[in-house]
Amino acid sequence: MSARATTRPGGRSARVQQSVHQAVRDLEAEVGRDALTVPLIAARAGVTPSTVYRRWGDLRELLSDVAVERLRPDAPPADHGSLRADLEAWTVQFAEEMSSTAGRTYIRDALLGDPGQGNAGRCSDYAAEQLKAIGVRAAGRGEAVPELETLLDVVVAPLMYRILFRPSELSQAYAGRLVAAALGRAGSPSDT
Amino acid sequence: MSARATTRPGGRSARVQQSVHQAVRDLEAEVGRDALTVPLIAARAGVTPSTVYRRWGDLRELLSDVAVERLRPDAPPADHGSLRADLEAWTVQFAEEMSSTAGRTYIRDALLGDPGQGNAGRCSDYAAEQLKAIGVRAAGRGEAVPELETLLDVVVAPLMYRILFRPSELSQAYAGRLVAAALGRAGSPSDT
């Protein structure tokens, strides 16, 4: 499932998916996430509930798809002139977005309704792409760049762990320390 | 919510909670987790569905409570004679348990139905307690012991990140590298 790239961009399936996703976003803002139901979303989207059940299986999977869309970065990471500055800026922004009430909800939704783990993997891929872009740019400047896996282990994973399991232990200073730790070491615990 | 320590151990509320939890565990083994419903659980537990809804709110919160119970370590970490050996053994066992199909399901359930983030925090506390016990024992031997926060950042967080977001990237060798990384550094990115 996880309806994606169905027929063509102009086809009916694509229109239905768009209007359903849009209905989820609209209703989430209007009535709150906890009040969302499949019949409610279907009515707003102008389709019948059975269509939603057939395409997405249940409400959780639909919310998971929408959440992943919202977690997709909308722009490449900003260029601040150095690897350290780029990493710090990206990390702080990432931490702020993900630790917000909305961000945590999206992460949890993305993780929850996810039979094949596809959506969760996509979340990680988004972060990896951004970090890779920062790394390529830094390499172009001649800077030494940590392994991508190292950054995921040392920066992203601790952030996400706190966001999910220890939301009170997260601060901007902590995010900064993670970046410092990542840049302070050349090798990597994960050189797979 | 999150019914806990209601009246007395012998009270009726406690009996209801126990029988409901037991019903969840039994039915999970018999019919599979995806087939669980509140009416089904209530019938097995010998209570009415409305009781379950009133005490736990919905199925997700009930499953969250049961999942946290299952994630609670049943014994202190084994003693292998040295900090490194204890850490490696604990980490490998932790990774195996948590990355199994059942373990991932419990983690996801614990995270999902968790309004106040109380259950997620408890999961982290369990790991922290085990690590602390290993640390205290090592300190008693005169070994230098990393900060607890460092272990959470360097060992637990990367493991959990892979379990949740990149399940295919997890191996026993990776768990070993994480321990090596944790013991190879004295300081900490998180000396809060």
Place this chain on the structure above:
DNA sequence: CCGGCAGACGCAATTTCTTCGCATTAGACT
């Protein structure tokens, strides 16, 4: 030891959600 009190539970009706079969339609392909 007895009676009152607060909270939890059982019961049952109502509302809402979920599932399914069947007919119809949109879009693709020749």
Place this chain on the structure above:
DNA sequence: AGTCTAATGCGAAGAAATTGCGTCTGCCGG
């Protein structure tokens, strides 16, 4: 243009969620 596949709409039947009300359990003061 004609046909073929797949997705959608519709409606009914079944299951689950929610709620009000009466009852009972277990606790506490008299």
